[in-house]
Amino acid sequence: MANGYAPAEASEAPKVRFSELCLAAEGKKAMQEAFKYEFLTEIQQKTYESIRGGAEVVARAKTGSGKTLSFLLPCLDRLHSQPVVPGELALLVLTPVRELSMQVAAEAEKLTKYYSSCSMVCMTGGVPWEEDLESLTAAKGTVILVATPGRLQSHAAKTEGFVDRLSKVQILVLDEVDQLASDVFRQATLDIVKTLPAASHRQSLFYSATMGDAVTNLVSQIGKPDHMYVDVIHSDDALVPEHICQTYAVLPTERMTECLWASLTLAAAEVDSKVVVIFMTGRIAAYYAEAFRKSGTDLPVFEIHARRKQNQRTEESERFRGAASGVLFTSDVSARGLDYPGVTHVIQMGAAHSKEEYVHRLGRTGRAGREGQGLLLLHDFEQGFLADVADLGLIEAPVPTTKEGRRCSTRLPLTKICQICTRDARLCQHAHRQERQGSSLLLSDQPCNAQLEPQQAGNHA
Numbered sequence: 001m002a003n004g005y006a007p008a009e010a011s012e013a014p015k016v017r018f019s020e021l022c023l024a025a026e027g028k029k030a031m032q033e034a035f036k037y038e039f040l041t042e043i044q045q046k047t048y049e050s051i052r053g054g055a056e057v058v059a060r061a062k063t064g065s066g067k068t069l070s071f072l073l074p075c076l077d078r079l080h081s082q083p084v085v086p087g088e089l090a091l092l093v094l095t096p097v098r099e100l101s102m103q104v105a106a107e108a109e110k111l112t113k114y115y116s117s118c119s120m121v122c123m124t125g126g127v128p129w130e131e132d133l134e135s136l137t138a139a140k141g142t143v144i145l146v147a148t149p150g151r152l153q154s155h156a157a158k159t160e161g162f163v164d165r166l167s168k169v170q171i172l173v174l175d176e177v178d179q180l181a182s183d184v185f186r187q188a189t190l191d192i193v194k195t196l197p198a199a200s201h202r203q204s205l206f207y208s209a210t211m212g213d214a215v216t217n218l219v220s221q222i223g224k225p226d227h228m229y230v231d232v233i234h235s236d237d238a239l240v241p242e243h244i245c246q247t248y249a250v251l252p253t254e255r256m257t258e259c260l261w262a263s264l265t266l267a268a269a270e271v272d273s274k275v276v277v278i279f280m281t282g283r284i285a286a287y288y289a290e291a292f293r294k295s296g297t298d299l300p301v302f303e304i305h306a307r308r309k310q311n312q313r314t315e316e317s318e319r320f321r322g323a324a325s326g327v328l329f330t331s332d333v334s335a336r337g338l339d340y341p342g343v344t345h346v347i348q349m350g351a352a353h354s355k356e357e358y359v360h361r362l363g364r365t366g367r368a369g370r371e372g373q374g375l376l377l378l379h380d381f382e383q384g385f386l387a388d389v390a391d392l393g394l395i396e397a398p399v400p401t402t403k404e405g406r407r408c409s410t411r412l413p414l415t416k417i418c419q420i421c422t423r424d425a426r427l428c429q430h431a432h433r434q435e436r437q438g439s440s441l442l443l444s445d446q447p448c449n450a451q452l453e454p455q456q457a458g459n460h461a
């Protein structure tokens, strides 16, 4: 019972159609016209009636299994059935990541086109403050707010009347609750909950693909004691969707780049391959994106991480969403919740912080029952991570070699990167900075031809 709850019994319930649900005509029309879904997924089926009826629910279901709609639809249907108090903030959805808030908000907005008694507002960091205030003022009817904790705290502290509005919230959803309950977000989450009506006067919903003790503690602190636990993951060894093929390779650090390049080349040779490559930091993601862009690849290159401005991140996220193929170089900002259609491969460059984070990263592929490929490339000093994910079913992959890379008409990737770097001052500085920090990406003994900034040149010497 690693998550503090007993695993669910496996069950083969018959599928339920949205048209058969106790759902307003508006909701049925939305499912048919805008979402084009016929059947509920398992988590949607197992939570709909309880949430619609006002129950407190803790829900665990695999990545890509339709959790977002499983809380949005019953919540909107419930609010729609009540008398409207114009401008009242009735539903608050908290997520830990800006792009995820925007994605959930887009899904909610699709629903409010039909549930016209409700309107949607999204608030995240990196967006001009005035835009938040304008959309809050413009919101008609019952207001649904999707937000990240930091921006919400800032509004609670600075925006006149905002705390008063929060005090009217009827339903709170914590999406990716294990991250919101983690050390990073826990205090912010608790501070926000303090501004809401007491647990007995609100409905709280807790969602994630992974749950741990931190969630159990948070639920006992801010939820009702009689909450339901809905778990559609039948045991911890089935945390990962079964149609994702997971492989791994352990490599000396100096071969990581070469292996990534060969893997990307092989992926690019497939039709409509859409690859997400996740690095430990935004800095490394930026470095690889730039190097790959300059390698003359045919695959469109995308880049999302905390080192980019929010408007760039948002634009890039939309471009990648709409792309038929491409490679997204990113950090853990894209590890959770993001639903980019058609992602065929996820490559993890180095060990995730935990088994749970590995599961979320991997879950960017193989969504909604589709197939997916996962490749975990570990530095040799990270081998110990394999023990953490031993029950998830990874199999050792033959390391994509330079020879294979060559067969796919690439040049020797490491040499190429070194060439790029020795010609490019900014990349070269970046590489030397990494080296000084003890995490060399290149391990190249090639001379640097680029002009270093004076201070960096000094440091390097």
Ligand SMILES: Nc1ncnc2c1ncn2[C@@H]1O[C@H](COP(=O)(O)OP(=O)(O)OP(=O)(O)O)[C@@H](O)[C@H]1O
Pocket (backbone or CB within 6 Å): 037, 038, 039, 040, 041, 044, 061, 062, 063, 064, 065, 066, 067, 068, 069, 208, 209, 336, 337, 338, 339, 363, 367, 368
């Ligand atoms: N009833 C349904 N029928 C078909 N597809 C669906 C249904 N419900 C949701 N989907 C699709 O499934 C995909 C995954 O949904 P969603 O993003 O809600 O997953 P999730 O369970 O929240 O995943 P994660 O744990 O990664 O956040 C989306 O593309 C969504 O449009």
